Amino acid sequence: MRNTGAVLGVVICFSGAACAAEAPLATMKVTDVTVFKDGHALVMARGQAELADGWCRTREVPAPVLGTFWAFTAAPDAKVDFVKAGFVEAKETIPCLSLDQMIQANKGKEATIVEQFKDAPPASHTGILRGIIEHEAERETPVTRTTPLTYDRWGRYINPSNIPETREETVRSLGSFVMLETKEGMKLIQRDSIRSVTVGGKDAATTFTDTKKVREIALHVAAKGKAASGKQEVGVVYLQKGVRWIPSYRIELLDGGKAKVSLNGTIINELADMENVNVRLVVGVPSFVMRETLSPLALREAGLRLSSYFQPPTPSGRGGEFDFLSNALMSQRAAQVMEAPAAGPGAGGPDIPAEGQQEDLFLYALKGVSLKKGESAAVDILDVTVPYEDLYVWEVPCLPPMEMWRNIDRNQQQQLMRALGGARAMHQLRLTNTGETPWTTGPATIFKGATPLGQQLLTYTSVKNKVDVSVTIATDLNTKKEESETGRQPNAITIDGNAYTKVSVHGKLTVTNFKGRDVHVVVRRSFMGTGVKASHDGKVTASNPLEASLTDVGAEPYPWWYWWNWPWYWLRANGFGQVSWDLTIAKGKAVELEYDFYYYWRP
16 A cells, blocks of 8 residues: 555656646745855755645756755645756846847837948848847757866875766757848848848837746645645755855963963855855764765756865865875885875865864854855854963974985985974963863964964864964974984894894983973974883883874874885884873973884895
């Protein structure tokens, strides 16, 4: 019985399909928009419709992502059981902007046409305008389809390409002559020889009605197994690219270890007019597997053209779906350069990493938002005063082996030499989110009074959690790195018949505090090898080389040499090690942090 009822429902829909073209047009207004940071938005549009045999129509056709279009009715005992989309002919009255349009608009009226050829005097013809012959035909037109941005299985960026295709479309052609009925008979006057047209009488038309094909969606509403009637509220819900929000923070440092954190959201609307709309700004981006594929109901083969703020960002390796750099470090192929993406923000504006799919979605709700298509707005979302702590972090990154030096130029060698001395200590703020809402990832500008200290990235921070935000280089905290080889043991180990030499290294990191107060300092020295011991209660750790990320080896921002595949043998004998210290240095004092580690080298 259940299957029979389902079949009957389909038959009812098709039996009333002929009435769809005669159904009244409904105007749907956007009422709710849920905005994601990647430029997609979940849109709800609804309006009152007068049903004709259960049908209503709308010409407000969206461009939804495949599998994300749903139609509904507000009536509790009814449902939308059939939706169809297609092109229909519509008449439109527009001003006459060309001579051809004036001629077509004044068919049947008396007119005088003056024509003139190059070497002949003007000739005047008077009669009744019969217009220009028009013809429509279906033709296959060559077009190109652009492939979406993608990556290969090694995570390398693949440029979009243009694929030639053909598309069938309707082509309208106009005859090369104007028909004028005179006393002598029907005259055919070449259009390109006409110099003027005079239409007799005072009622010459200046507008004409044109017929064109427009997109249209028809909805069928059923109640208790039959077509509904009367006036009902209907609506559609769909996911479409065209609205984006970009978060930005202002962090103002106050006295007493407090900071005022203000979140502002910039909304970019290139989708539809919004009037008194409920807007929800989403923290986190769920996975839309078909986001590059339009629904057939869109009646388009390509998405709407949007501004650069909606283009995919250049893969920069900084979090989100572009975080594939760690795979390059793990490869054991022969040394070679891997094509690195361009640095800096992507072509689509700010490259703001998403929190990732592992985070629960959180919504910032805004009511009564009015924003026309093409407009942008900045809205205040939250202000909260939270505790913070000054923190000074010195990251000494892992450096590549000497085997790759022969493959790099002088400029790159100089960069490596500067890095050998160790990076400078960075001043950071450790903020504790004591508010009631999480903080989404976004750029943060830090102020002390009216003075800007810098702009950095504040990453996703849940309630009661802490986040470190870099400010600038710590100028009053001097750092010095010294390392020396303490011994070599040839043929220390043999792997696959290859003998490796054990190289032992002793290092010393000196931090001197020239500030007028005690400072909290975190020091991390990363290396390829195995840590042995460290002074001052330093913590010695080793990472799994198959799963270690760039963060594990102390690279922020990532140096260019992390794009290299290291020597094939390196990870057979060595892992990633790190020594870290967390301590307080008194004002005017210096601390010498010593450590020992070793690595295996194949001569």
